[in-house]
Amino acid sequence: MKKIDAYHGVLRQVTNPGEYVGGELYEVQKDKADVSVRFAFVFPEIYSIGMSNLGMRILYESLNRRPEIWCERVFAPAPDMREQMLTHGIPMTALESGDPLTDFDIIGTTLQYELSYPTALSVLDLAGIPLYASERGEDMPILVAGGPCTYNPEPVAPFYDLFSIGEGESALVELSLLYKEMKEKGSYTKAAFLHEAAKLGGFYVPSLYDVSYREDGTIKAFTPKYDDIPSRITKRIIEDLDSAPYPTSPVLPYSETVHDRIVLELYRGCIRGCRFCQAGMVYRPIREKSPEVLCRQAKCLYENTGYDEISLISLSTSDYSAIDELTDGLLSWTDEKNVSLSLPSLRIDSFTEELMRKISGVRRGGITFAPEAGTQRMRDVINKNVTEEDLLRAVSIAYSFKKESVKLYFMQGLPSETSEDLDGIADLASKAVGAFYRLPKEKRGRSVKVTVSVSAFVPKPFTAFQWEAQDSLSVMQEKQRYLRSRITDRKIVYRWHDAEVSRIEGVLARGDRRLAPALVLAAREGMAYAAWSEHFSYEKWNEIFERTDIDPDFYACRARSLDEVLPWDIIDCGVSKAYLARERERAYAEKTTPSCAEHCNGCGADRLGGKTKWCKNQ
Amino acid sequence: MVQESVTEKKNPSQAPQIRLRLRFRKTGRLRYISHLDLVRTMTKAVLRAKLPVWYTMGFNPVPKMVFATPMSVGMESLDELVEIRMTEKVDPRWAIEALNAAVPRELRFYEAYEPENKLTDVAYAEYEVLLSTELPLPETAESIRALLADPTLKCTNLTHGKQKERTVGTQTGDAEVSLTDDGRIRMLLTLGVSQGEFLNPEYVVAALAEHLPILAGSPLHNFVLTRRLRVLNANRERFV
Numbered sequence A: 001m002k003k004i005d006a007y008h009g010v011l012r013q014v015t016n017p018g019e020y021v022g023g024e025l026y027e028v029q030k031d032k033a034d035v036s037v038r039f040a041f042v043f044p045e046i047y048s049i050g051m052s053n054l055g056m057r058i059l060y061e062s063l064n065r066r067p068e069i070w071c072e073r074v075f076a077p078a079p080d081m082r083e084q085m086l087t088h089g090i091p092m093t094a095l096e097s098g099d100p101l102t103d104f105d106i107i108g109t110t111l112q113y114e115l116s117y118p119t120a121l122s123v124l125d126l127a128g129i130p131l132y133a134s135e136r137g138e139d140m141p142i143l144v145a146g147g148p149c150t151y152n153p154e155p156v157a158p159f160y161d162l163f164s165i166g167e168g169e170s171a172l173v174e175l176s177l178l179y180k181e182m183k184e185k186g187s188y189t190k191a192a193f194l195h196e197a198a199k200l201g202g203f204y205v206p207s208l209y210d211v212s213y214r215e216d217g218t219i220k221a222f223t224p225k226y227d228d229i230p231s232r233i234t235k236r237i238i239e240d241l242d243s244a245p246y247p248t249s250p251v252l253p254y255s256e257t258v259h260d261r262i263v264l265e266l267y268r269g270c271i272r273g274c275r276f277c278q279a280g281m282v283y284r285p286i287r288e289k290s291p292e293v294l295c296r297q298a299k300c301l302y303e304n305t306g307y308d309e310i311s312l313i314s315l316s317t318s319d320y321s322a323i324d325e326l327t328d329g330l331l332s333w334t335d336e337k338n339v340s341l342s343l344p345s346l347r348i349d350s351f352t353e354e355l356m357r358k359i360s361g362v363r364r365g366g367i368t369f370a371p372e373a374g375t376q377r378m379r380d381v382i383n384k385n386v387t388e389e390d391l392l393r394a395v396s397i398a399y400s401f402k403k404e405s406v407k408l409y410f411m412q413g414l415p416s417e418t419s420e421d422l423d424g425i426a427d428l429a430s431k432a433v434g435a436f437y438r439l440p441k442e443k444r445g446r447s448v449k450v451t452v453s454v455s456a457f458v459p460k461p462f463t464a465f466q467w468e469a470q471d472s473l474s475v476m477q478e479k480q481r482y483l484r485s486r487i488t489d490r491k492i493v494y495r496w497h498d499a500e501v502s503r504i505e506g507v508l509a510r511g512d513r514r515l516a517p518a519l520v521l522a523a524r525e526g527m528a529y530a531a532w533s534e535h536f537s538y539e540k541w542n543e544i545f546e547r548t549d550i551d552p553d554f555y556a557c558r559a560r561s562l563d564e565v566l567p568w569d570i571i572d573c574g575v576s577k578a579y580l581a582r583e584r585e586r587a588y589a590e591k592t593t594p595s596c597a598e599h600c601n602g603c604g605a606d607r608l609g610g611k612t613k614w615c616k617n618q
Numbered sequence B: 001m002v003q004e005s006v007t008e009k010k011n012p013s014q015a016p017q018i019r020l021r022l023r024f025r026k027t028g029r030l031r032y033i034s035h036l037d038l039v040r041t042m043t044k045a046v047l048r049a050k051l052p053v054w055y056t057m058g059f060n061p062v063p064k065m066v067f068a069t070p071m072s073v074g075m076e077s078l079d080e081l082v083e084i085r086m087t088e089k090v091d092p093r094w095a096i097e098a099l100n101a102a103v104p105r106e107l108r109f110y111e112a113y114e115p116e117n118k119l120t121d122v123a124y125a126e127y128e129v130l131l132s133t134e135l136p137l138p139e140t141a142e143s144i145r146a147l148l149a150d151p152t153l154k155c156t157n158l159t160h161g162k163q164k165e166r167t168v169g170t171q172t173g174d175a176e177v178s179l180t181d182d183g184r185i186r187m188l189l190t191l192g193v194s195q196g197e198f199l200n201p202e203y204v205v206a207a208l209a210e211h212l213p214i215l216a217g218s219p220l221h222n223f224v225l226t227r228r229l230r231v232l233n234a235n236r237e238r239f240v
């Protein structure tokens, strides 16, 4: 009997059976007998969310280019499928072969946001894999984790055998080849393998480091157990993005729930240095792809997918130094083929009429800007170098293209915030409405709606604000109420993020390995999929913290001193602690820092090398 | 039943319209995709394959695809038909090759031609229904045979959609029921697919399940696999 036939009766009872069987165009099939390493790539989210992730596509491509490795995809089942799996004892399987996860050599999990930790663990539970690395024997696969969250791997350190820190394209291939070599030589034991992997560079093996604590609960030291492993793990980068593997035939989902669009990654890193932004720091140094390579990849992707939208992504698309060359190159054929361009992350100050004309994608729907803070003082504190004038000019351009709806992103709870800064959010929104009426009637649409979306600030590792205390829940909620009372204009829609979610993110983001028992309970007691609001329960999280003797305030609401050993000090992301401390000082002095394009501020990321445009040492 | 499906794509042209009929199989894992997703996959495939498709005129030009019969999720088919309008004559062999390179491997085109008749002439389809059950096999097969022979056999509990009574026995009189080597019950049914006559084989199974506990218990052991084998014309000959 064919494997899926065995589950046919179950698949007939779930909402989206197609999401559990694979078989899409460009899915990679290999013969098990021909490969030495079977790699399962777990994205701890349901298929329709995970399939849009570019990082996963890149790693799938990088690993499968090697004939000796077969990388397959694994997504978390939706709640109805999970129910069926639990009832009927169906194990977690990979899409390509349909084989259970325990058949694999290496299981790689990508951790994209903190609230996905319980989901990641519940996938292992469904696979029948013990969660703690120390409880897994020689017969169990090697578990490696990577992704943005692993810049602070400590909260989940007890679960994974090792972490791939930084960009995984070549690191995961090297890891797989080491595995193959040791298996073939007969020198493989889990312990020997992990010790060797720790020497490859860019791999953190938590079991090889002792963590000691001070009486006040802070970390005293990380001590490596061997002399030949690094005392800090330096992240990996791809030196030259032009020659790095890029998927031009990504697996094409048939289901309509997944976004159909071509994604081009213009560069990695960010020249800006916003002080709250983790991505802006951890992806440095800035490495750009050349417009020629991007144009070639776009054409190839178009031929292979037939998609009619090209999305140019990066942390701040308009900072790409060859943006005009690239958009002109693309427009030379996209217009005629009715393919539109979209630039999802545009800076307010670079939003011009010319760009607006080019990006037909923007013509659909509303348009979003992120001033992040309501007053110039606060924007200086966070180093968001845009002014009120910039914003009003940008929204006016949008209005003049008959946009009737504009969305503005803000943060509350930033360091040094006062009620004036909150008032500033309300005022700025009113001015954005006012800018609409200042345009002559024939130059604008009929009506205007400004949506103000405010999230609560979560201090993140490797930012200038990594030492700050997060607002307590009651303060966050008080500020939300205050803002609501300040926004009275009926043309303004006020949206706020769930403060309770921000609070839990605040605990997990800067946590350490003592959080692990709480995450196990969260996974087993219904907090998987907590990223979906209907599965999130703040009360439940608190109850779990209580049962596991964890004081959430210790992680979320405590200001750290500059000399405290931070859980993520074990990682070297390129940007130095001294630079971050300097930036923190400038924040409190309300001084801005120019972008890397103006001059190099010596963040330290250039030590990692890479073909970069801006760094001084190049 | 003829179902017209239109999907968004631009580029109008005022060329002649030549119907190209394609026969395809949809098997294995592809059985779990919905009709809507199939249409979407095909629309993209036509584009990737660079077929000279004809687009509808007007404000929102779309390629026009006509499917002979809709397929329910979970059903395999060895004989499906779709018609796509082209702006010029195309070599059928090339069309097949180009399309097969542009679709998942469990979707396979195997015949293409310029048709003389209409897809509305498809009147019946032949199905194979494989039943896995924990009930004693020969006895159950016998009961099923008797039930299918009864022209008043009714289905009142549809598995999907609204509850609606439907007599299925009028179409199941000449069904064949046998046992397979791997211990399943196999039914061969010929059911109507034309407007008003369309009968989903799942309704037949649902009707049987009202009399026999064939689907009671774990879906791991009690389930039905349906496969469309051939589409037929009004004379119950293979439709070409």
Ligand code: SF4
Pocket: A271, A284, A285, A286, A596, A599, A600, A601, A602, A603, A604, A605, A606, A614, A615, A616
């Ligand atoms: S080294 Fe200088 S130019 Fe390079 S990323 Fe850091 S601050 Fe920017």
